[in-house]
Amino acid sequence: MTSTLVQPVAGALRVTRIPLTTFAIGFGLAGLAGAWTWASPALGLPRAVSQVFWAVAAIAWVWLIVAHLVRGARSGQRLIDQLRHPAQGPIASLAPVTAMLLAAQLHAYSHVAGWALYLVALTASATLVVVVFGFWFEGRLEPASLHPGYLLPTVAPGLIGADVAMKFGNSGLAWALFGAGAFFGVALTAVVVPRLTFGGPLPDALVPTTMILLAPPAVGGLAWFTLNGHVVDPVAQSIAGLGVVLLLMQIGMLPRYRGLKFSPGFWSFTFPLAASVSLTAQWLNLTQPAGWRLMTGALVGALTVFIGAIGWRSLPGFSHKS
Numbered sequence: 001m002t003s004t005l006v007q008p009v010a011g012a013l014r015v016t017r018i019p020l021t022t023f024a025i026g027f028g029l030a031g032l033a034g035a036w037t038w039a040s041p042a043l044g045l046p047r048a049v050s051q052v053f054w055a056v057a058a059i060a061w062v063w064l065i066v067a068h069l070v071r072g073a074r075s076g077q078r079l080i081d082q083l084r085h086p087a088q089g090p091i092a093s094l095a096p097v098t099a100m101l102l103a104a105q106l107h108a109y110s111h112v113a114g115w116a117l118y119l120v121a122l123t124a125s126a127t128l129v130v131v132v133f134g135f136w137f138e139g140r141l142e143p144a145s146l147h148p149g150y151l152l153p154t155v156a157p158g159l160i161g162a163d164v165a166m167k168f169g170n171s172g173l174a175w176a177l178f179g180a181g182a183f184f185g186v187a188l189t190a191v192v193v194p195r196l197t198f199g200g201p202l203p204d205a206l207v208p209t210t211m212i213l214l215a216p217p218a219v220g221g222l223a224w225f226t227l228n229g230h231v232v233d234p235v236a237q238s239i240a241g242l243g244v245v246l247l248l249m250q251i252g253m254l255p256r257y258r259g260l261k262f263s264p265g266f267w268s269f270t271f272p273l274a275a276s277v278s279l280t281a282q283w284l285n286l287t288q289p290a291g292w293r294l295m296t297g298a299l300v301g302a303l304t305v306f307i308g309a310i311g312w313r314s315l316p317g318f319s320h321k322s
Helices: 002-013 020-043 047-074 079-083 089-106 111-136 148-167 171-198 204-227 234-252 254-258 264-287 292-321
Strands: none
Touching: 020 047, 020 089, 020 264, 020 292, 047 089, 079 089, 079 111, 089 111, 089 148, 111 148, 148 171, 148 204, 171 204, 204 234, 204 254, 204 264, 234 254, 234 264, 264 292
């Protein structure tokens, strides 16, 4: 009787949890859907086109949540250990943040369901902040373990949450979240940039997270347009200027990126680029320079090919793991 009870436990201990970094998949696909949402009117495409991309993102998000729950139930590894992992922990925030983006789309079909999903996602994000920061503030993190993904637990729910809250008509919550996201965007970027500059090279697996530095001005610009009535003002121009500088930094990283062996970590490239394309599409729509429709189509098309290529390269790995 004793051996019968022990064997399943021992077997469970050999099953590891799925890395939390996989939540970047749903996040990247939601970013792609968002880019098509902004580009479709300029290209004269029906709303159904962007909804197809949102459906794919939603399916991927649900699949990831279920896969994590099922594997977690079979594993002897604790979730709290993953949340405290220096590489994986910060990425966990992408699960509820992706839900926020999906909630904004669900709102078009059911305000109650969309708002409920948003509140659940916001609560989950706040819970992760408590858990993750509680561990960080114990002073156990090594400076060498710091990477741009540490912006995600606060900056992403703050700025993206602000954008979505405003779409639900809750301006007070939107401005509160925008303030929190903007503060941590500045504060944590000021820590991460010196780490990248003076702290030695990141491991290859974490190098793609450098692209996350491009996300705060992109989602911040999108949130500002939503909060400020889609008006090109000095704040929007300042955010755009910061985004251009950080984009130039990413161009400087291209030789390093080209030298990387493909891994699921490449999904870290997807959302920052998608958010940047979305913001650029908004700027093009508001300013309408010569050829702006063609530029919008070229950008969203290139983004789709890029993310599609990453998805295609990822399939053998997922098949092998399953």
